[in-house]
Amino acid sequence: MSDSAAERTDTVVIGGGVVGTCIAGFLAEAGMAVTVLDAGHAAGSTSNAGSLHVQMQSRFMRLYPDRVPGLEAQLPLYPLAVRFWAELGTRLGLDFELKLTGGLMVAETPEQLAFLETKAAREREIGLDVEILGSEAVRQMAPYLGPAIIGAELCRNEGKLNPLAANRGLAGWTRGLGVLWRRGVHVTDIVADGDGYVVHSAIGPLHCRQVIIAAAWDSGRLATPFGLAIPSIAEPLNIAITEPAQPLIGHLVQHADRMITLKQLAAGQIVIGGGWPARAAEGSAAPGLELDSLVASATLGLHVVPALGLLRIIRCWAGNNTVVDGRGVLGRVATSPGLAIAIPGDAGYTLGPLAARMVADDILGRVPIADIEAFRPERFNVALPAQAAPTRAART
Ligand SMILES: Cc1cc2nc3c(=O)[nH]c(=O)nc-3n(C[C@H](O)[C@H](O)[C@H](O)COP(=O)(O)OP(=O)(O)OC[C@H]3O[C@@H](n4cnc5c(N)ncnc54)[C@H](O)[C@@H]3O)c2cc1C
Incomplete structure (x- = not known):
């Protein structure tokens, strides 16, 4: 497909794990037209164990001692996140088999x-x-x-839930809100284009007004052209x-x-x-x-x-x-209007829906459900070379 024949949508979420799914749902609830592109990797949400963690995990402290300050900064989010899982299930009428x-x-x-x-x-x-x-x-x-x-x-x-039941239920909720899912689609890059973006993948270019990168470990690579060096x-x-x-x-x-x-x-x-x-x-x-x-x-x-x-x-x-660095990377990218990042941090399934809600609130201009400032992507800002974020013209 040529760029002139490119598809258009309002909002693209890259990554259909628990975070991308919930962001898609929250934005669709606010009336946005959302498309989720997911590569279909064996990723965290599709492989995880369903533990709802609150206390610091000794494993993380042993393996990544330099990242403990980041984890401590995020620690107050965990009890909120567990409560948010319970409230979300109740509000949506979904049974996640959650037990605290x-x-x-x-x-x-x-x-x-x-x-x-x-x-x-x-x-x-x-x-x-x-x-x-x-x-x-x-x-x-x-x-x-x-x-x-x-x-x-x-x-x-602390507690647990059944991630299979939760993932299935949440994806069904988004479909009911009109979210369009395109699975097996690996996004190769994102390019700034006028007042929006073009998302490139094997299905051809997709034009949109805003993009949320919720692609877990691949988020750092996708965000690099926008002056962010996120070490995911x-x-x-x-x-x-x-x-x-x-x-x-x-x-x-x-x-x-x-x-x-x-x-x-x-x-x-x-x-x-x-x-x-x-x-x-x-x-x-x-x-x-x-x-x-x-x-x-x-x-x-x-x-x-x-x-x-x-x-x-x-x-x-x-x-x-x-x-990443023990802390989530959450929220709008100030220097690139319409672009947002959503990586939840350690025990990211526990944090997933709450982190998604914080990012969705930030995008929608609401006061985030929990303070987002310590998690903003700007802590990974690097100076871009003389030429700023690549445009479509620069790419061809
Ligand atoms: C084995 C295992 C057990 C775990 N157990 C727990 C647990 O018990 N409790 C807990 O809290 N956490 C657990 N975790 C961590 C947790 O699963 C993750 O932190 C969480 O799922 C992250 O959610 P996410 O939506 O950010 O990313 P993911 O669930 O990893 O989803 C990212 C999505 O992005 C897609 N993607 C990536 N790159 C691209 C691209 N370029 N284009 C398009 N799509 C792309 C992938 O296909 C994937 O679907 C576990 C992780 C693993 C691996």
């Missing part, structure tokens, strides 16, 4: 417990509601935990699920020093995650499973909850998480 049964980060040694005490003290300073449980209290609250566990940090407003990278992760079981694990369980998350979905299956690496793939291929990660996470899960040994793992898969 609390989260336990367990410790096996006095050193790990001391780490949790320091972490909890810091989190309380920032406003989270967390407490430390000793051996007796944790055993009473979570009798399913193995004998090695000597204490835990409890965060009562893909982090391929493994995950597994068991056959359904009787109610066993009530809480979202994590470990103070080792990579494990365990939770039981409403249908009884237990999801074994924790951020074990998968094998990175070229281009748009799905990340490959890493057998060592599967064995290690299952072994660790069995150690934390011995009754897991009675269950069979029926499925394992991998997808790409996105890492």
Whole structure:
């Protein structure tokens, strides 16, 4: 298709993960005509575990210590985000199988417990509601935990949902609002064009008035021509699920020093995650499973909850998480009217709908539901070369 025959739409959202989906829905609710373009990668929202995190994850603190200040800046958003998930489900009449049964980060040694005490003290300073449980209290609250566990940090407003049910429900909500979905469409670049943009992909150029980049790890690349150096990278992760079981694990369980998350979905299956690496793939291929990660996470899960040994793992898969600087990258790009970025930050599924709402509010000129200033894309501003953001003419 030639540029003169290019399609037109008002608003394009690039990326149909939880963030892009929710932004599309919120903007369509406000009356905008929205098209979502999605490459169909094995991405965070399509692969994730459905944990609703509030306390800081020890894994992130260990792997990315330099990004902890960013995570701390974002910490107050997590309890709001969990509440927002619940309110969204109620408002839209959608059942996400959400349960707020609390989260336990367990410790096996006095050193790990001391780490949790320091972490909890810091989190309380920032406003989270967390407490430390000793051996007796944790055993009473979570009798399913193995004998090695000597204490835990409890965060009562953590929980879980079923991401398959949530993703399906949210996509259906957007379709009901008239959002046009185009899947299998990888956006190669965005070009400023008069008072709008042209979005390029294999389906040909698409002209629009505004573009929201919600393309997770690929967002940094797509935003580069607009003077933003967002260091978004893909982090391929493994995950597994068991056959359904009787109610066993009530809480979202994590470990103070080792990579494990365990939770039981409403249908009884237990999801074994924790951020074990998968094998990175070229281009748009799905990340490959890493057998060592599967064995290690299952072994660790069995150690934390011995009754897991009675269950069979029926499925394992991998997808790409996105890492930036611990904080989300959210909101309009001041120097490029009509362009906005939406990357939620660590535990991005938990943050997804709230982050989307903050960006949609910003685009719509409403006061954002939560303060967006600390997350604005401008912190990644770089000087553009003499020639500003590329125009259509400059590209051809
Ligand atoms: C295995 C795994 C388990 C996880 N578990 C949890 C959890 O339990 N709780 C939690 O809070 N978080 C979890 N996460 C993180 C969470 O899933 C992500 O942070 C979140 O889904 C990000 O949402 P998103 O919409 O920003 O991005 P994504 O869900 O990654 O979606 C981005 C979308 O953009 C599309 N895209 C990318 N580039 C382009 C392009 N150039 N053109 C068109 N489309 C493009 C992709 O196809 C994709 O659909 C997990 C992640 C993984 C990988």
